[in-house]
Amino acid sequence: MAARSANKDKHSPHRSRTFIRKLLENPKVAFAFALLLTDALLVSLIIAYVPYTKIDWDAYMSQVSGFLDGERDYMNLKGDTGPLVYPAGFLYIYSAVEFVTGGQVYPAQILFGILYILNLGIILFIYVKTDVLPWWALSLLCLSKRMHSIFVLRLFNDCFAMTLLHAALCSFLYQKWHLGLVIFSGAVSVKMNVLLYAPPLLLLMFKAMDIAGVFSALVGAALVQILLGLPFLLAHPIAYLSRAFNLGRVFIHFWSVNFKFVPEQVFVSKEFAVSLLATHLILLAVFTHYRWCRHEGGLLSFLRSRFFSMKLRAAISSSFSFEQFYNRHSNLMLLNKEHIVTTMFVGNFIGIVCARSLHYQFYSWYFYSLPYLLWRTSFPTLLRLVLFVAVEFCWNVYPSSNYSSALLLCAHLVILWGLWTAAPEYPYVNGKPRLKTRGNEPKRC
Template sequence: MSAAVPTARAGTPPPLQRGWRDACGKLLDIINYVIFSPEASAVVMPVLVAWECVLLKLIVKHVPYTEIDYLAYMEQIWQINNGERDYSKIEGGTGPLVYPAGHVLIHRVLERATDGLQNVARGQDIFTWLYLLTLVLQFGVYRLLRLPPWCIVLACLSKRLHSVYVLRLFNDGWTTLMMVATVLLLLLAARRPGLCLPAALTYSAAVSIKMNALLYLPGILVAVFLLTRGRVVTLMLCAAVAIAWQVLVAADFLSAHPAAYLATAFDFSRQFMYRWSVNWQLVSEQVFSHPTFHRGLLLSHITVLMLFFFTRYAAPRQPSWLRTAVAALRHPATPALSAVPSAAHIAYVLLVSNFIGVLFARSLHYQFLAWYHWTLPALLHWSRMPCALALLWYALHELCWDAYPPSSVASTTLHGLNSALLLLLYVNGPPA
């Protein structure tokens, strides 16, 4: 008597079809994990660093270096090396020296490394490592914030940013390195408050290279206040560390011509060139240069900062800022807050403060993209845009920065994109 042959149950797919379905399902799970799971960043980040190493070498090898400001930096350093200490008399081919003494310190080292302009290729190698070191620190920030991989990848997609670093050798990358280090230290300070002191040092170093780091200052003050639970004494100690670095790095110039140094290195009235303004081609050059326009931008900047300060920056369950400030001033060595907010809340305060400053900046030149590009992955994640919409936002934003020469269409689009992102950041508030 022969054994009965098993038959497939009605409606059940055959084994081969089930196998394909299971394989496709697992593949989709893997793809979903790699794109959306924060845990996958441990795999994605090393791959991106390796990719950037190769890409930067290819860019340097195949795309010609373009001289814009590096010669002027060297001309200014040569005058300083020859003994000039009056900041008002130090200038290069593109104009006077308008950067603080941290810039001078770095470029004196670079002048030796590149033998002036004789070995620019070595300078490009240095800036390649600068880009990669900054990227690794960025990834440390993203890891703490648990960003999904699709956001992290955006940090490596800017054509303009690669150019700013290894094809132009602008000084903005050095400020960005110090600012990323500062943000990373302050996020770690959510568990180790003592890290606020080294963060004050790296922040002061950033300001001493280029003043754009001052856009973070409102966020820095709020973040340190929250991280130290409102201890005014600790806040003042951090301020003392920051001031000490400014005095130390500029000692040669402050001892010789202090007024000239302060007036030139921290000149807030400096005029920018309209033709290179990426963000304000939508207004005429006459409007762009008018003091009333500048005052309007400053007032708008302060107004939006105050809006975020009073409605978004306070820690969860924190009393009103007025009550907190009164308690902190009455007992400056005693905590005025019951708890330290999360690292994500601190990051929101810092990055949004800078982004507000960028939105209302008097001018954004091409190299200024380095000021805030590294923050876009976090800002887009906090905006809660769907992934596809966020990628479209990023692509349009990059097109605005790649447009050459700057145009009114690109400027208008850039303002629309950044304004929409800031609105979403306000509506959604700080991450939990």
């Protein structure tokens, strides 16, 4: 046993050197590290020399102060921009931020600068693993003036929500669906826009796992929400649920970056909201049937096959314990990394296109997916770059105008069309079930 341990220690440095050498031999990895270092320097200069603009920070600190003082009624947690409208995870994170920074802006900017680099590192990792972009195009992820502003000059909670979402996506790339769902739920607890990723994520889970695996993953995600919201659910449940998970909010027309060309009376109308929701659902259904489930024969064929599989396993499950059943069938197929990322990013982008109102900080909801989406189209590189610049331009027009919002919608629709007409990737790795070896006996995960 000691000899085996010594042999393992002997080979560990060699394995580390081999791993580092492989990383350096990949130009994308080396370029990604160079981008991280360069952007870290840029963020430092922005914090040092660009004036900070107060928008929501004081409101965040007021809401956190009420929470730390013992208030558990969401109706009484307010700031100068209005009542608290985020789930409980927001309060815990910003309470920690307040503790570390003392509520001061400058140390908070440093903290958010670190968060920016962490998020950029995660997203660069996703891009390198999927290998969709050429190496030079990774630099587009560092070229957004608005994104730097959102992180280190505005300190929005969207930054934490999207960093957690990207971390969850990394877990999905390694088929860690249960862990990923926990992180995903944590992101939802900071801001509910993350739920735009829920429909494509549910589809991927049904592809990768059987009913037992999907159910247990969803239960884990639900438990996260319950545990985080427990102090408020026990004290004032109606106030918490109605404020933290309010899906019917109407945003101010003036601050919208998209649909600014729509008259305000139409913009705030229920009919306009319902039409956008219907468009959103139709686009999700169409992409699911014709794109994401194309290799399974379409959505209906996929659902029938899953239902038949569920009945077949239910018929034979009496021969096994639940633990054996769960271990054998919770993971059925190993999904292609590109298919996972494409489905998640496109599903979220459909929600962005159909969103009634996009405020400036909402750019963080999809900016980091934008280069990936552009390179998933069959457009020539010049058109991809033109679309990227057009979207970035629209998000930097302040205040937004009829022309900038119309241009943004046109750019979104062109990108969506490019995604629709692109060849869909094969969803599975080698078309074979994932196997996990326990001893000498292969076993399905």
